[in-house]
Amino acid sequence: MREILEFDPEEIRPELEAVLRRQGIPDGAKVDQKIFALIENALEIFVELSQPLGTVAEVNQWEFQEIYEGEGLNDTPNPVAQIFPKADKMALYALTLGSEISQEIADLFENHEFALASILDAVASEAAENANTLASRDYLNYVIRNSIVPSEKAILCYSPGYCGWHISGQKKLHEFLQSEEIGIILNDSFMMEPLKSISGVMIYGDKKIHEFDDSYPFCDKCLLHECRDRIRALSM
Amino acid sequence: MFWSFDLSLLEEISNHLQRGDHNGVGELARRALDNGMAPADILDNGLIAGMSVVGEKFKKHEIFLPDVLLAARAMYAGMDLLKPLLIKDNIPTLGKVVLGSVQGDVHDIGKNLVGIMLKGAGFEIIDLGHDVSPDDFVDAAVREKARVIGMSALLTTTMPVMKKVVNKLKEMNLSGEIKTVIGGAPVTADYAASIGADAYAYDGLNAVDKIKAMLGIQ
Numbered sequence: 001m002r003e004i005l006e007f008d009p010e011e012i013r014p015e016l017e018a019v020l021r022r023q024g025i026p027d028g029a030k031v032d033q034k035i036f037a038l039i040e041n042a043l044e045i046f047v048e049l050s051q052p053l054g055t056v057a058e059v060n061q062w063e064f065q066e067i068y069e070g071e072g073l074n075d076t077p078n079p080v081a082q083i084f085p086k087a088d089k090m091a092l093y094a095l096t097l098g099s100e101i102s103q104e105i106a107d108l109f110e111n112h113e114f115a116l117a118s119i120l121d122a123v124a125s126e127a128a129e130n131a132n133t134l135a136s137r138d139y140l141n142y143v144i145r146n147s148i149v150p151s152e153k154a155i156l157c158y159s160p161g162y163c164g165w166h167i168s169g170q171k172k173l174h175e176f177l178q179s180e181e182i183g184i185i186l187n188d189s190f191m192m193e194p195l196k197s198i199s200g201v202m203i204y205g206d207k208k209i210h211e212f213d214d215s216y217p218f219c220d221k222c223l224l225h226e227c228r229d230r231i232r233a234l235s236m
Numbered sequence: 237m238f239w240s241f242d243l244s245l246l247e248e249i250s251n252h253l254q255r256g257d258h259n260g261v262g263e264l265a266r267r268a269l270d271n272g273m274a275p276a277d278i279l280d281n282g283l284i285a286g287m288s289v290v291g292e293k294f295k296k297h298e299i300f301l302p303d304v305l306l307a308a309r310a311m312y313a314g315m316d317l318l319k320p321l322l323i324k325d326n327i328p329t330l331g332k333v334v335l336g337s338v339q340g341d342v343h344d345i346g347k348n349l350v351g352i353m354l355k356g357a358g359f360e361i362i363d364l365g366h367d368v369s370p371d372d373f374v375d376a377a378v379r380e381k382a383r384v385i386g387m388s389a390l391l392t393t394t395m396p397v398m399k400k401v402v403n404k405l406k407e408m409n410l411s412g413e414i415k416t417v418i419g420g421a422p423v424t425a426d427y428a429a430s431i432g433a434d435a436y437a438y439d440g441l442n443a444v445d446k447i448k449a450m451l452g453i454q
Contacts, residue, residue: 115305189340
């Protein structure tokens, strides 16, 4: 299974509260009206300029082992190495909002429209996450529709550059996905262009396979520890 | 009488800047110049004074990042008028800061925000953009006679480039002259200490404070 996904910008348009949080504004804070106007403006620009596309391809254990090992630079041990052998199903994915959004953000900064640039950047980042959520849901529906596994199981996504999976893992991942077809290329540092793109593996299986402690050596360098929220959400 | 008029004009500039009114700041700065005020006074007592208030409010969580960035745009509206005059009058800045996202990193939003805040505080910024090699950081700092190199990284895998810059400065016996400050999502104060960087900053305004402290600027 390999699919090209096309998203309507409206379906991944972020909620106001999510944009505020990405700007460091806590829930319930008193926010000036002009900030709301900027967010509305940024959302309009996003809908006008984003060209969200994705590609998803299923991989088997043997294929993913090869992709995951990448250039041999992963931290060991790491959670992904322990999770994927227990997966029922896996799919690689890459999603992009296209290059026009990134260019617009750069242009706004250049023209000293700093607040709008920063908010548009937040809108785009949040929208990319929304696209990821939609892609995961689609894959889950695909798996369930085909009655391959019971529906109480879960998908979590993991990406090169995080949790000990070295960023150089992008190379084999994108080669497998042929993601140049949706306009994503890697630079020499294995980073995606357009900038507002995300990629990784969706791992489907028993919820408990995704549970791990954040006590790996590289966890000390991580300020976010978002894995805790993701794992907690599995039990909800 | 003339003095008190000018003082209120500077306060007005500061107040308009705090409200993020870039058109107002531009008009008032123009009026101040037409009234014969010194560009350095307008900069220090109007624009930078306003940004200082904004910075303090931000630290107290009374305002948020977009408010600060609207104020920064207003600051730039004033600076656009003043900069040619400040250069002509040989008015020194607080010093030059070379900024960039390190080699391998193409994210530069955070670095841009740091640059905006530093410029707002009176520093001159040499922005090298993203994907900047250790040699390019050091070469630019030497060429520009910068006092500080500021480096940003978003990924743990690109953080080692920061250490290369610190080491290169040591090898060239420039560590005392050129200070280093680092930041970015995965970067911590402990990491800064471990690689011998002079400071760690968690955001743009914190970078202003850290750099001023390093350079002994009040």
